[in-house]
Amino acid sequence: MDITKEVKCKASKKAQEGDKVTVHYGGFLQDGKKFDSSFDRAQPFTFTMGVGQVIPGWDQGLLGVCTGEERHLVVPAPLAYGDRGAGDVIPPGATLLFDIVIVEVERAGDNNKEEELRRKQEEDVNRMKKEKAEMKRVEQKEREQEKERRRQSQIAKAEEEERQKKEDEERRRAEEEEIRHKEQKRKQEQQRRVEQQKRREEEEKKKLAEELRSNQKLGEKEEAKLKRQEEQREQESQRRKEEEYINPEDEYYYYEDYAEESSCESGELKTQVTKSPGRCRKTAREGDQLTMHYTGKLSSGTKFDSSVDRNKPFQFTLGVGQVIAGWDEGLAGMCVGEKRTLVIPPDLAYGEQGVGAVIPPCSVLVFDVELLEIAN
Secondary structure, three states, X not given: OEEEEOOOOOHHHOOOOOOEEEEEEEEEEOOOOEEEEHXXXXXXXXXXXXXXXXXXXXXXXXXXXXXXXXXXXXXOHHHOXXXXXXXXXXXXXXXXXXXXXEEXXXXXXXXXXXXXXXXXXXXXXXXXXXXHHHHHHHHHHHHHHHHHHHHHHHHHHHHHHHHHHHHHHHHHHHHXXXXXXXXXXXXXXXXXXHHHHHHHHHHHXXXXXXXXXXXXXXXXXXXXXXXHHHHHHHHHHHHHHHHHHOOOOOOOOXXXXXXXXXXXXXXXXXXXXXXXXXXXXXXXXXXXXXXXXXXXXXXXXXXXXXXXXXXXOEEEEOOOOOOOHHHHHHOOOOEOOOEEEEEEOHHHOOXXXXXXXXXXXXXXXXXXXXXXXXXX
């Protein structure tokens, strides 16, 4: 204990056990950390000496003080809060430092003043209880508001996911409807071309028959000439069929299956994956409708066809003979986004017939293909 400001007073005015003492104080740990202060609250503290209302260090260290006196107390743990400490504020076994200013010493015989101080202390206690209750109510309200915000956020997120799901489903249906419409249009156009070709052939046959009937009396030379003309017409008709069969202006075209026996040298289909998309949830199977880009080349490197150049993907059904056998075999198991290179021997392509002037007989074909979409 150090007396930092000494005030002389009569012995009858010095604080004794049973007296009420009003003080201002600041409490610190040994590391200088402040844990309490009546100065900060601007509210002095009143207690009765020697009856256990304060720690023993105060009851002992403030005996004999006078009004206006100042003392510095160093209170060891046994005279403070001992090995238990005081909540999160004062650690167990802490030595405490107090700077204390004596505001007033009231002797035990002054009943009126004592009653006033007691009432004031009760008011302070009640006020502190109300403040704590209000703080607890505010904290509880904030927790409830935060909980409600999180709930509303979860509801909004679920609604957004449901809306996105509906939009995706509507988009998928629209795409399927568009594909069906295109397929129907393609079939109608193909049927129209077939019918037109049939009509042209019938007209040519009728015309030729009329010419033959009108020239029955011609000599062998004229008959031979007419036969040559008929052969030329048939060749021209076949050539138009072949050219129409691979027409870059058509949105779709199909290959015939030339897997019949031929005089071409047999070979083996070679497939090389040039790009893998990584995760693959669905692979191409027989009966699937595939949408792809491709570039076809001869083994010499000469390009004969490309959907990439036309910027128009090609659609067909896998495994039903709509394309050459090399495609039906070489595209099975592909993933969307995957790229492959197919080296197709003649017996799995166009065989010894070839395709007009575009693909010579017994040609080995090289296709660079990319699968864009799979539809059932």
